[in-house]
Amino acid sequence: EAQVTQNPRYLITVTGKKLTVTCSQNMNHEYMSWYRQDPGLGLRQIYYSMNVEVTDKGDVPEGYKVSRKEKRNFPLILESPSPNQTSLYFCASSMDSNYGYTFGSGTRLTVV
Amino acid sequence: SQQGEEDPQALSIQEGENATMNCSYKTSINNLQWYRQNSGRGLVHLILIRSNEREKHSGRLRVTLDTSKKSSSLLITASRAADTASYFCATDGGSYIPTFGRGTSLIVHP
Numbered sequence: 001e002a003q004v005t006q007n008p009r010y011l012i013t014v015t016g017k018k019l020t021v022t023c024s025q026n027m028n029h030e031y032m033s034w035y036r037q038d039p040g041l042g043l044r045q046i047y048y049s050m051n052v053e054v055t056d057k058g059d060v061p062e063g064y065k066v067s068r069k070e071k072r073n074f075p076l077i078l079e080s081p082s083p084n085q086t087s088l089y090f091c092a093s094s095m096d097s098n099y100g101y102t103f104g105s106g107t108r109l110t111v112v
Numbered sequence: 113s114q115q116g117e118e119d120p121q122a123l124s125i126q127e128g129e130n131a132t133m134n135c136s137y138k139t140s141i142n143n144l145q146w147y148r149q150n151s152g153r154g155l156v157h158l159i160l161i162r163s164n165e166r167e168k169h170s171g172r173l174r175v176t177l178d179t180s181k182k183s184s185s186l187l188i189t190a191s192r193a194a195d196t197a198s199y200f201c202a203t204d205g206g207s208y209i210p211t212f213g214r215g216t217s218l219i220v221h222p
Contacts, residue, residue, distance in 0.1 A: 004154075033209065042214035043155075043200065050209070059211065090154060097208035100145050100157030108152075 002027045006091050006104035013081055013111055021076045021107050023091030031094040032074040033058070033101070034066065036087040043090065049074055081111040116144070116201040116213040124219045131188040133216040135201030136181075144177055145202040145210055146186050155200065158186075193222045 004025045013019055025032065033048040035058075045058030049068040063085055065077040074093075078085060088108050092101040116137045125131055135144070143162045147155040159175045161168045161184070168175045174187040188195055198217050202210035 031209070035212070040214065043212040045209070045211055048209050056209075058209075088152070092155070097142060097204065098160070098162075100147070100160050101155070101202075101210065102157070103154035105154050106152070 002102065004091055004093050004102050004104040006089075006107050008107060009105065010108050011110070013109070015082055015111055016080050019078050019081060019109075021078075021089060021091075021109070023074045023076065023104060024072050025074075025093040025102070026072065027093065027095070027102065028071065029093035029095050029102075030071070031096065031101075032068065033092050034064070034074070034076050035090045035092065036060065036085075037090065037106075038087050046076065046089075081109075083111045085109065086111050116203045116211070118199065118201055118213045118216040120216060121214070122217045122219075124221065125191060127191060127193055127220055127222050129191055129220075131191050131195070131218055131220070133186045133199050133218070135184045135186070135203075135213060137184075137201075137203045137205075138182065139205050141179075141203045141205060142208055143204060144175075144184050146173075146175060146184075147200045147202060147212075149198045149200065149215070151197075158199075188218075191218075191220045193220050196220045 034046040035043040047066040049055045091104040094101045119134045145160045146158040149155045198215040200215045
């Protein structure tokens with residue numbers, strides 16, 4: 001089944017403890033992107049990647065890192081999480097600009 | 113920054129009625145997309161319309177695009193309770209990477 005898989009689905013962590021949210025797609029998509037969704041703010045883009053080894057900042061990149069070493073994987077890294085990073089995170093991928101994005105099921109992160 | 117903004121923020125209708133949502137954006141685009149999100153779940157892609165297209169249909173969905181007014185509309189005809197969801201427009205601002213608005217929350221009463 002064509003899909004974007006995020007793990008974990010839920011995560012509660014403490015301030016300052018490094019964490020990684022994994023994202024993997026099995027559709028051979030070039031484009032991948034991370035978003036966070038907060039009430040009243042909609043989806044805001046964190047980072048995106050248009051190809052392997054190519055990543056760019058979105059609108060809210062502070063406090064996040066990403067890497068794209070392989071086409072299928074695009075992990076989101078929080079080196080030192082803070083409570084303001086408590087949010088619902090989505091990974092998404094697309095073949096190219098002529099196609100819509102396929103979204104993962106989301107990761108609900110709580111930083112205490 | 114968020115490129116597209118949906119209007120209204122919330123819409124409540126009866127089953128069988130049509131629902132219209134609008135999206136306005138600020139800079140030129142290559143394409144505009146509409147997505148649906150059921151509560152807390154991942155977004156589902158509905159339609160992509162290119163900047164040189166004016167109208168597109170998919171089942172009960174009709175999307176229009178007016179690049180001169182920098183606006184788009186999504187029409188859902190003969191709505192059903194299962195259409196209850198949030199709807200987002202996404203524009204690429206010419207970069208081919210979509211950014212999303214805050215969404216329209218649609219409630220369809222049975």
